[in-house]
Amino acid sequence: MSTTTKRSWTGTVRERAVGALPPEKLLPDKQPAYMASWIYVFGVLSLASFVVIIASGSILTLKGPGWWHFTGTGHFFNSIHLWSVELFFFFMVIHLWGKYWMAAWRGGRAQVWMTGAVAFIVAVPCALTGYVSQQNFDAQWIATQAKDGLNAAGVGAFFNVTNFGQMYSYHVLLLPLAVATLVAAHILLVRKHGIVPPFQLSDAGEPRATNAMPVPDSEPARAAGPGSGDRPTPVPKPAPAPAHGPAEPATIPAEPVP
Amino acid sequence: MIAAIFNLNHPAHTVHWHFFTMSVSNVVVILLMLVVFAVAIVAPFPRGRGREPR
Numbered sequence: 001m002s003t004t005t006k007r008s009w010t011g012t013v014r015e016r017a018v019g020a021l022p023p024e025k026l027l028p029d030k031q032p033a034y035m036a037s038w039i040y041v042f043g044v045l046s047l048a049s050f051v052v053i054i055a056s057g058s059i060l061t062l063k064g065p066g067w068w069h070f071t072g073t074g075h076f077f078n079s080i081h082l083w084s085v086e087l088f089f090f091f092m093v094i095h096l097w098g099k100y101w102m103a104a105w106r107g108g109r110a111q112v113w114m115t116g117a118v119a120f121i122v123a124v125p126c127a128l129t130g131y132v133s134q135q136n137f138d139a140q141w142i143a144t145q146a147k148d149g150l151n152a153a154g155v156g157a158f159f160n161v162t163n164f165g166q167m168y169s170y171h172v173l174l175l176p177l178a179v180a181t182l183v184a185a186h187i188l189l190v191r192k193h194g195i196v197p198p199f200q201l202s203d204a205g206e207p208r209a210t211n212a213m214p215v216p217d218s219e220p221a222r223a224a225g226p227g228s229g230d231r232p233t234p235v236p237k238p239a240p241a242p243a244h245g246p247a248e249p250a251t252i253p254a255e256p257v258p
Numbered sequence: 259m260i261a262a263i264f265n266l267n268h269p270a271h272t273v274h275w276h277f278f279t280m281s282v283s284n285v286v287v288i289l290l291m292l293v294v295f296a297v298a299i300v301a302p303f304p305r306g307r308g309r310e311p312r
Contacts, residue, residue, distance in 0.1 A: 036303045036305060037298075037299075037303050038297070038298035038299075038301050038303055039295075039298045039299055041298070042298065086287075090287070090290075090291060090294075093291055094291055094294055094295050094298065097291075097295055098295070098298070098299075
């Protein structure tokens with residue numbers, strides 16, 4: 001056996017993984033104070049819905065169409081699967097709105113944003129293939145409508161939505177695997193970069209019109225560097241010079257200057 | 259079998275506005291999402307343990 005110090009690939013992968021995502025980032029026990037807002041809840045609500053989708057879908061896959069159409073328990077799990085999908089998209093849309101208006105790609109979080117957006121896009125055909133895999137008249141109607149739509153879009157040669165076997169394979173394996181992979185990457189990236197801080201307010205009463213857009217270099221997240229957890233430190237900024245004459249002290253209180 | 263709470267044995271009601279057509283159920287869901295989004299922004303969040311002090 002060789003006595004050289006050449007590392008194995010497992011050791012290299014381990015060191016890179018721990019370096020990119022140390023345990024205190026992977027499973028943190030504290031979060032920044034600005035996370036105390038309901039708008040930060042919808043990501044985990046989407047994740048909870050996704051877990052219910054996978055669990056109920058796995059049961060439906062095991063039992064088959066005869067069970068979910070003609071038994072009471074099958075109807076129940078079919079409904080659980082449907083409504084968890086409805087809630088998944090409901091929560092995911094609100095999560096998307098919140099992060100869009102928060103500009104959640106700030107501070108080196110572009111990959112976090114992109115994996116979330118692509119997960120949303122891939123989830124749409126995942127739901128469509130589920131609707132056309134129901135094995136009922138509703139599925140036939142949706143499949144023929146979707147066929148016309150896909151043909152009109154010029155991609156009808158690649159997908160045959162009236163082919164149950166093809167759509168069922170997409171629905172129970174390929175697309176859920178893609179969504180799960182993207183969601184896992186999204187969560188790991190959130191752990192790596194931390195949640196996005198809110199916009200910094202102008203401290204010294206300067207008119208917002210001159211400083212309305214966020215300046216990435218002024219953010220504590222940027223100052224701390226990429227992958228540093230990006231938790232802002234509440235350090236008061238020096239008061240900038242007024243751009244349009246002195247601020248009115250009667251309406252805008254002066255901030256302490258360190 | 260227990261009947262559905264709402265009678266679903268009819269074609270969907272739709273909203274028409276020029277070229278725009280959408281089922282009432284979809285309109286209701288979108289409006290509900292907007293309401294929940296607004297409430298999530300303005301509603302106070304209960305303070306919990308394990309968070310950094312402000």
